[in-house]
Amino acid sequence: MKTPSTPSRSSATAARRRRRRAIEYALLLIGCVLFVDALVGEKGLLETVKKRREFQVLEESIRRAREENALLREEAERLQNDPAAIEDLARRELGLLRPGEHLFILKDRSATQVDSPPK
Numbered sequence: 231m232k233t234p235s236t237p238s239r240s241s242a243t244a245a246r247r248r249r250r251r252a253i254e255y256a257l258l259l260i261g262c263v264l265f266v267d268a269l270v271g272e273k274g275l276l277e278t279v280k281k282r283r284e285f286q287v288l289e290e291s292i293r294r295a296r297e298e299n300a301l302l303r304e305e306a307e308r309l310q311n312d313p314a315a316i317e318d319l320a321r322r323e324l325g326l327l328r329p330g331e332h333l334f335i336l337k338d339r340s341a342t343q344v345d346s347p348p349k
């Protein structure tokens with residue numbers, strides 16, 4: 231003969247199991263949400279990798295700009311202190327000549343013009 235406490239114990243145990251299983255599923259769901267957020271969230275792994283790449287590109291751009299600035303400073307210093315540098319720049323950029331110099335412009339002939347006999 232069964233005691234009246236036996237059916238209530240089994241139903242209480244089953245209820246505890248259901249609650250425990252529900253808690254386990256809830257914790258699993260929360261863990262999955264946290265994992266996905268850590269991977270693709272606003273401050274997640276993928277975003278961090280992307281920002282690091284952007285940082286490296288910007289860092290390289292800054293390095294190049296600093297090198298260019300250093301070269302420009304050197305050129306400006308040279309132009310302020312070296313008359314030969316000023317003359318060289320004027321000749322290259324403006325096509326200036328010294329008094330008494332003559333400019334000759336030579337035109338290249340194509341290979342067909344050079345090889346063909348004159349008419």
